[in-house]
Every structure is written in C-alpha cells, then in structure tokens.
Amino acid sequence: MAARGPTPHFTWSELGSPPEAHRERAGHLARHLERLRSICGGRPLQLVSAFRSTEKNASVGGAERSQHLYARAADIPRGYATTAQAEEAGFTGIGSQGRWAIHVDVRSGPPARWTYPG
Numbered sequence: 001m002a003a004r005g006p007t008p009h010f011t012w013s014e015l016g017s018p019p020e021a022h023r024e025r026a027g028h029l030a031r032h033l034e035r036l037r038s039i040c041g042g043r044p045l046q047l048v049s050a051f052r053s054t055e056k057n058a059s060v061g062g063a064e065r066s067q068h069l070y071a072r073a074a075d076i077p078r079g080y081a082t083t084a085q086a087e088e089a090g091f092t093g094i095g096s097q098g099r100w101a102i103h104v105d106v107r108s109g110p111p112a113r114w115t116y117p118g
C-alpha cells in the first residue's frame with residue numbers, strides 16, 4: 001500500500017496532490033510543517049493550500065512565480081502560529097495577516113517577510 005503522505009500528519013492530498021516530480025520538495029515542506037505543528041503544541045494543522053498546479057494557481061490569483069507551484073509553500077489558518085513560531089520551524093518565506101491564512105514557504109535564497117494588504 002502506498003504511503004498516504006510523506007510525514008505522519010500530512011497526506012499527499014492535503015499537500016495538494018503534488019505530482020511525482022514535486023514530491024521530494026513536498027516532503028521537505030511537510031517536515032517543516034510537522035516541526036511547526038509540534039512547536040504549536042501538536043494541535044491539528046489543517047492546510048488551506050499547499051502545492052498548486054499552474055492552472056489552480058492562476059485560478060486563485062497566485063503570484064506568477066509562486067512558491068506554491070514548486071511544492072515549497074503552504075497556507076495555514078490565520079491564528080494558528082505566530083511569525084516567530086514559523087521562523088523557529090525553519091520557514092524562510094512568511095507572509096502574515098492574510099484574511100484567512102498566513103503563508104509559509106521553504107524558498108531557497110534570502111528570507112522574505114511580508115504582510116498582505118488588509
């Protein structure tokens with residue numbers, strides 16, 4: 001039987017059903033999400049969005065080079081974690097104060113922080 005997901009608490013489906021070519025990166029993302037979940041006391045973490053195909057990304061108005069396209073990003077419910085907790089979990093890109101969600105990603109290169117316009 002195929003594994004439901006790369007880590008105990010995140011299934012491939014919850015990670016946006018990344019195709020084979022993106023699964024290694026999605027696993028890397030999931031390990032960071034596990035770390036965040038544990039930093040936040042092990043509370044269930046329901047992802048709002050993770051991997052997105054080009055079509056899906058366009059349909060939700062995602063950035064053209066969104067980290068979601070590379071299975072490096074997840075949106076988590078607003079209020080689940082603080083920016084400091086996301087940093088502690090090792091996320092390098094953190095977009096906070098989204099209406100529903102905050103964005104966390106494991107981009108390579110310089111860390112990025114931003115807030116979404118209200």
Ligand SMILES: [Zn+2]
Pocket residue numbers: 068073074075102103104
């Ligand atoms: Zn996002």
